[in-house]
Amino acid sequence: MPDSRSIPNHDLGMALIGRGSVGVDEAALRRIEDSADRVLAEIGIRFEDDPETLDLWRLHGGVVKGDRVLLDGPRLRQIIQENAPESFTLRARNPDRDTKIGAGQPPVFAPIYGAPNVLFENGERGSGSLAIYRQLVSMAHAAPALSNTGHMICVLNDVPEPARPMEMALSHLSLSDKPFMGSIASPQAAVEVIDAVSMAVGRKATTGACELLHLINATPPLVYKENPLKCLRAIAQRRQACMVTSYMMMGATSPVTVAGTLIQGYAEVLAGLALAQLWSPGVPVVMGLFAIPFGMSSMLPCYGDPASHLVQIYAVQLARRLGVPVRGEGGVTSAKVDDGQAGSESARATAASVLSGADFILHSAGWLEQGRCVSIGKFEREARAIAEAFGIERDQCPPPSPLDRRLESELRRRMWM
Amino acid sequence: MPDSRSIPNHDLGMALIGRGSVGVDEAALRRIEDSADRVLAEIGIRFEDDPETLDLWRLHGGVVKGDRVLLDGPRLRQIIQENAPESFTLRARNPDRDTKIGAGQPPVFAPIYGAPNVLFENGERGSGSLAIYRQLVSMAHAAPALSNTGHMICVLNDVPEPARPMEMALSHLSLSDKPFMGSIASPQAAVEVIDAVSMAVGRKATTGACELLHLINATPPLVYKENPLKCLRAIAQRRQACMVTSYMMMGATSPVTVAGTLIQGYAEVLAGLALAQLWSPGVPVVMGLFAIPFGMSSMLPCYGDPASHLVQIYAVQLARRLGVPVRGEGGVTSAKVDDGQAGSESARATAASVLSGADFILHSAGWLEQGRCVSIGKFEREARAIAEAFGIERDQCPPPSPLDRRLESELRRRMWM
Numbered sequence: 001m002p003d004s005r006s007i008p009n010h011d012l013g014m015a016l017i018g019r020g021s022v023g024v025d026e027a028a029l030r031r032i033e034d035s036a037d038r039v040l041a042e043i044g045i046r047f048e049d050d051p052e053t054l055d056l057w058r059l060h061g062g063v064v065k066g067d068r069v070l071l072d073g074p075r076l077r078q079i080i081q082e083n084a085p086e087s088f089t090l091r092a093r094n095p096d097r098d099t100k101i102g103a104g105q106p107p108v109f110a111p112i113y114g115a116p117n118v119l120f121e122n123g124e125r126g127s128g129s130l131a132i133y134r135q136l137v138s139m140a141h142a143a144p145a146l147s148n149t150g151h152m153i154c155v156l157n158d159v160p161e162p163a164r165p166m167e168m169a170l171s172h173l174s175l176s177d178k179p180f181m182g183s184i185a186s187p188q189a190a191v192e193v194i195d196a197v198s199m200a201v202g203r204k205a206t207t208g209a210c211e212l213l214h215l216i217n218a219t220p221p222l223v224y225k226e227n228p229l230k231c232l233r234a235i236a237q238r239r240q241a242c243m244v245t246s247y248m249m250m251g252a253t254s255p256v257t258v259a260g261t262l263i264q265g266y267a268e269v270l271a272g273l274a275l276a277q278l279w280s281p282g283v284p285v286v287m288g289l290f291a292i293p294f295g296m297s298s299m300l301p302c303y304g305d306p307a308s309h310l311v312q313i314y315a316v317q318l319a320r321r322l323g324v325p326v327r328g329e330g331g332v333t334s335a336k337v338d339d340g341q342a343g344s345e346s347a348r349a350t351a352a353s354v355l356s357g358a359d360f361i362l363h364s365a366g367w368l369e370q371g372r373c374v375s376i377g378k379f380e381r382e383a384r385a386i387a388e389a390f391g392i393e394r395d396q397c398p399p400p401s402p403l404d405r406r407l408e409s410e411l412r413r414r415m416w417m
Numbered sequence: 418m419p420d421s422r423s424i425p426n427h428d429l430g431m432a433l434i435g436r437g438s439v440g441v442d443e444a445a446l447r448r449i450e451d452s453a454d455r456v457l458a459e460i461g462i463r464f465e466d467d468p469e470t471l472d473l474w475r476l477h478g479g480v481v482k483g484d485r486v487l488l489d490g491p492r493l494r495q496i497i498q499e500n501a502p503e504s505f506t507l508r509a510r511n512p513d514r515d516t517k518i519g520a521g522q523p524p525v526f527a528p529i530y531g532a533p534n535v536l537f538e539n540g541e542r543g544s545g546s547l548a549i550y551r552q553l554v555s556m557a558h559a560a561p562a563l564s565n566t567g568h569m570i571c572v573l574n575d576v577p578e579p580a581r582p583m584e585m586a587l588s589h590l591s592l593s594d595k596p597f598m599g600s601i602a603s604p605q606a607a608v609e610v611i612d613a614v615s616m617a618v619g620r621k622a623t624t625g626a627c628e629l630l631h632l633i634n635a636t637p638p639l640v641y642k643e644n645p646l647k648c649l650r651a652i653a654q655r656r657q658a659c660m661v662t663s664y665m666m667m668g669a670t671s672p673v674t675v676a677g678t679l680i681q682g683y684a685e686v687l688a689g690l691a692l693a694q695l696w697s698p699g700v701p702v703v704m705g706l707f708a709i710p711f712g713m714s715s716m717l718p719c720y721g722d723p724a725s726h727l728v729q730i731y732a733v734q735l736a737r738r739l740g741v742p743v744r745g746e747g748g749v750t751s752a753k754v755d756d757g758q759a760g761s762e763s764a765r766a767t768a769a770s771v772l773s774g775a776d777f778i779l780h781s782a783g784w785l786e787q788g789r790c791v792s793i794g795k796f797e798r799e800a801r802a803i804a805e806a807f808g809i810e811r812d813q814c815p816p817p818s819p820l821d822r823r824l825e826s827e828l829r830r831r832m833w834m
Contacts, residue, residue, distance in 0.1 A: 306806035340798055343760020351768035381757055389723035 029317055032259065036267040037073030039222070044070040045271045049226035052233065056278055073267070076274040077322060080285075083277040084324045087359075088241060088284035089209040090148065091201050094177035094400065098209075099147045101286065102325030102359045109330065109364035109386050110150035110181065111140050113215065115374035118154055119337070125373070128154030134171050136366075139379060141176035142396040145386035146365065151181035151215070153366070154374050165189040166196065166415040173200050174408060177400035182212030186227065187234040190214060194238045196411045200403065205239060210284055213241040213360070218268040220246055220253040232272065236280035243327055243360065244272035245288030249301050252294035258310045265289040265311070266318055273324065286360055288327030289315035301370055303332040304345020309352035316356040328358025331382050336369045338378040346382065354389070446734055449676065453684040454490030456639070461487040462688045466643035469650065473695055490684070493691040494739060497702075500694040501741045504776075505658060505701035506626040507565065508618050511594035511817065515626075516564045518658075518703065519742030519776045526747065526781035526803055527567035527598065528557050530632065532791035535571055536754070542790070545571030551588050553783075556796060558593035559813040562803035563782065568598035568632070570783070571791050582606040583613065583832035590617050591825060594817035599629030603644065604651040607631060611655050613828045617820065622656060627701055630658040630777070635685040637663055637670040649689065653697035660744055660777065661689035662705030666718050669711035675727045682706040682728070683735055690741065703777055705744030706732035718787055720749040721762020726769035733773040745775025748799050753786045755795040763799065771806070 046068045047053045054064050060079075063070035087102030099108050118126050126132070132154055140149040149172050156164045165183035172180040173196075183193045197211045216232045219225050235242055246265035248254035254261040269287050276285050291311040292301040312328060319326035330353065331346030346367065353361050363371070364386060366379030386392075463485045464470045471481050477496075480487040504519030516525050535543050543549070550571055557566040566589050573581045582600035589597040590613075599614070600606045614628045633649045636642050652659055663682035665671035671678040686704050693702050708728040709718040729745060736743035747770065748763030763784065770778050780788065781803060783796030803809075 338757035340755035340757070340760035340795065343757035343762075344764040344798070344802060345760075347761040347764035348768055351765050351772070355768070355772050378757065381761075385761060 025317075028259075029314070029321065032262045032266055032314065032318065033073070033077075033321075035263040036270065039263060039267040040071040040073045040076070040270065042070070043222060044068045045268065046223045047229055048223060050229040053224075053229050053275065056275070060278060071271060073270060076270045079274045079277050080270070080322050080324065083281045084273065084285050084322070085208060085282060086323050087208075087325060090179035090213060090241070091203060091209050091211050092177055092179040093173060093200055093202075093403070095203075097147070097178045099179055101213075101284075105359065106390060107328065107354060107358055108147050108360045109145055110148040110360070110362050111136070111146060111153050111379065112363045112366040112371065112374050113150055113181070114152050114155070114371060115366070116155045116157065117369075117373040119368060119373050119375040119377075121377045127157045128374075129158045130156050130167060130171075133168065134175060136374065136379070137171045137175045139376075139383075140365075141178060141400065143365070143380075143383035143387070144392045144395065144397055145383045145390065147178060148213075148360075149176050149178050149180040150362070151183070161185075163415050165193050166411060169193045169196055170408065170411055170415075173197065173411075174403040175400070178397075179211070179213075182214040182235065182240060184214050184216065184228065184231045187230040190231050191234050191238060192414060194235070194240050196414065200407060200411075207282070208284075210240045213243055213286065215362075216242045216244050216272060218244070218246045218272060220248045220268060221264055222268060224268075224272065229275075232276055233279050236276045236283045239280060239283055241284035241286065242272075242276050243286040243288055244269050244276065245290055245327060248289075248291040249294040250291050250307060251296065254291060256293070258291075258307050258314075261291045261311055262289065262314050262318070265291060265315075273322070286325045286327050287315070287319040287322065289318075290327070290329055292332075300334065303334045303370060304349050306348070308332075309348060312349075312352045312358070313356040316358055320357075325359035326357075328353025328356070328361040330361045330364030331367050331378070332363050332371065333367060334370050336373075338368065338375055338381065342368060342378065346378075350386075442734075445676075446731070446738065449679045449683055449731065449735065450490070450494075450738075452680040453687065456680060456684040457488040457490045457493070457687065459487070460639060461485045462685065463640045464646055465640060467646040470641075470646050470692065473692070477695060488688060490687060493687045496691045496694050497687070497739050497741065500698045501690065501702050501739070502625060502699060503740050504625075504742060507596035507630060507658070508620060508626050508628050509594055509596040510590060510617055510820070512620075514564070514595045516596055518630075518701075522776065523807060524745065524771060524775055525564050525777045526562055527565040527777070527779050528553070528563060528570050528796065529747075529780045529783040529788065529791050530567055530598070531569050531572070531788060532783070533572045533574065534786075534790040536785060536790050536792040536794075538794045544574045545791070546575045547573050547584060547588075550585065551592060553791065553796070554588045554592045556793075556800075557782075558595060558817065560782070560797075560800035560804070561809045561812065561814055562800045562807065564595060565630075565777075566593050566595050566597040567779070568600070578602070580832050582610050583828060586610045586613055587825065587828055587832075590614065590828075591820040592817070595814075596628070596630075599631040599652065599657060601631050601633065601645065601648045604647040607648050608651050608655060609831060611652070611657050613831065617824055617828075624699070625701075627657045630660055630703065632779075633659045633661050633689060635661070635663045635689060637665045637685060638681055639685060641685075641689065646692075649693055650696050653693045653700045656697060656700055658701035658703065659689075659693050660703040660705055660779075661686050661693065662707055662744060665706075665708040666711040667708050667724060668713065671708060673710070675708075675724050675731075678708045678728055679706065679731050679735070682708060682732075690739070703742045703744050704732070704736040704739065706735075707744070707746055709749075717751065720751045720787055721766050723765070725749075726765060729766075729769045729775065730773040733775055737774075742776035743774075745770025745773070745778040747778045747781030748784050748795070749780050749788065750784060751787050753790075755785065755792055755798065759785060759795065763795075767803075
């Protein structure tokens with residue numbers, strides 16, 4: 001990776017520390033951008049199994065070689081800077097719970113995303129289920145710190161896969177009136193959930209506002225797979241928001257250095273963010289770089305590592321220069337129980353996100369065991385801590401007004417179509 | 418307290434968050450300085466039972482009323498800015514372990530200071546003793562993260578009080594060759610330890626370097642007691658360093674708001690730092706504001722609270738404007754065991770110190786239970802985490818060369834004089 005070894009981790013850290021300011025290292029940011037531009041121009045990005053994306057790049061100056069596309073970094077930045085909004089509003093069933101993301105607003109916190117397992121307060125572990133999901137959504141709704149109830153807080157292992165996206169959406173819609181996140185199970189699922197939620201929110205489309213934020217992941221190194229590409233297109237064309245993230249294992253799917261990881265990840269998300277704007281100019285996007293050192297002895301990612309925090313701090317600045325809101329990580333950890341390690345790793349990760357100025361902080365509550373487990377106790381502890389940190393009133397959010405019965409029946413009917 | 422309620426905590430926090438930069442809120446800093454100047458001019462500071470300090474203030478324009486002195490804030494700032502060094506070197510018995518403090522150097526980490534009790538790894542608790550102290554100093558020496566072995570890591574409950582200062586100094590000198598901190602048990606003890614350590618370090622006095630850093634605490638609100646005043650004078654006249662700190666319980670010994678606490682604490686340390694420069698122009702000093710919300714139901718301070726972190730972040734900027742190095746807090750927590758709460762509170766406090774740019778971070782390892790207990794397990798966990806965060810080599814520091822036998826006998830003889 002060009003230039004990456006010439007910016008050691010230690011220098012990046014020291015540039016931030018001891019000056020009393022986080023993330024204003026202009027020269028390092030330029031070098032990361034310039035190096036990413038070289039990666040895009042000389043190596044390019046692979047866009048797999050999606051000819052429409054390749055056609056679009058051909059129209060916009062990409063050099064297409066098979067499914068690999070050589071891209072012009074400065075041009076991608078220009079597309080994003082000229083089109084993507086600096087902030088947008090996620091609308092809720094209850095208009096009082098609409099939340100603005102970006103442009104100096106306080107960060108939005110959402111719970112853990114994607115846990116197959118659950119750790120209960122009595123110390124027992126179990127598999128994620130619909131019943132537990134509904135409990136977790138209710139907890140996220142009740143927590144004043146969480147202004148977004150997220151998506152896939154645990155996996156619905158007892159629900160057939162095709163029914164999961166709408167079942168999750170129905171849980172969020174019926175047990176909460178806060179905004180939440182959309183499905184990326186397939187482009188069809190994404191669109192079905194978008195249509196259902198738009199109906200439930202029941203307000204007409206306006207510029208600068210949408211109902212759902214979706215997690216679109218690159219597949220590092222330097223690849224986008226078919227499903228995220230098709231979801232990105234479908235979602236953008238529905239004028240809903242995408243959080244385009246590169247989720248890297250440092251030393252496995254990205255270089256082992258912080259600088260190298262920043263360069264690769266920034267190249268990847270630059271392509272994804274520009275794609276969203278090309279499909280649907282002005283559509284809301286969020287940028288994310290989530291990088292975890294991969295343990296070469298454990299063969300597991302080491303969450304909560306300081307290297308991740310440096311990536312986080314620089315990611316915020318890179319996003320600011322693009323003029324788009326940016327993702328942060330909440331309480332990520334490799335710990336298996338909510339012990340000193342869990343508390344320490346999680347709090348450091350959250351502090352790096354909050355202090356660097358991240359706008360949407362995912363995995364803010366409940367994460368344990370490399371994200372393989374949602375802990376009920378840690379969920380409540382972290383939600384309380386965020387509320388205290390932000391001086392949010394401690395009372396629980398009152399239960400939502402019930403979802404319209406006919407609408408709920410209609411959505412349930414669609415689920416089984 | 419003037420102006421404090423017009424700067425709510427939330428505004429201070431939001432000024433830092435969402436902009437991607439910590440601590441560059443110029444307007445708020447000026448208001449804190451101006452308000453502190455009003456406190457100094459209209460209320461003043463009490464300097465108890467030390468006529469020499471009052472005489473000194475009379476010479477330098479203080480308006481002395483009993484033991485209360487009305488002071489000119491801008492003049493105090495000028496005295497500090499014109500005389501105090503931006504950085505200084507703490508010298509060790511091993512010159513390779515000399516550490517520079519301030520001026521953009523990486524922070525220096527020192528262990529917990531002042532714990533009467535000990536929590537062992539088997540879960541048992543005990544009273545601090547000389548044997549445990551020697552074990553803790555050896556641990557601090559072995560930890561590459563800790564470049565200063567501190568002072569009073571636990572209390573030597575089994576040693577007569579008059580012998581404790583030299584017994585601690587001898588432990589640090591014989592079991593380590595890193596710099597450490599001096600005694601403030603009394604002005605005599607401070608001077609005896611300074612003379613002993615200067616002898617052991619064995620290098621002649623030079624500008625910009627000294628052997629020992631001493632903790633000089635104000636007694637908020639707006640008081641300095643006799644012993645710290647006399648220690649400050651004795652230490653400054655020996656050209657050794659003082660860390661002048663206001664250690665406030667928010668809502669008990671300082672206003673409950675972050676801004677009010679900053680105003681009061683800044684007024685206090687301004688007076689103490691200027692005193693050091695008046696006694697001994699150019700002597701090294703470190704500024705510290707350590708503020709903990711006082712729990713009105715528990716009647717205990719709530720360590721690791723976000724309000725403390727805001728005070729920390731602003732303290733660094735206020736010190737930068739004075740041109741002196743600044744203290745940070747490490748892993749402070751109210752937790753009684755090293756659990757999720759301990760990890761979370763400690764890591765947040767340390768992150769606030771590191772990311773805001775603190776120069777000397779006290780209580781970096783081992784703190785539990787409002788500082789009433791040093792935990793052997795937490796000490797090792799935190800020392801490891803700091804080493805990982807700063808990319809410090811993981812090998813333990815090799816044992817030091819033995820302290821000269823004759824010197825050790827001479828110091829032991831003095832201890833019983």
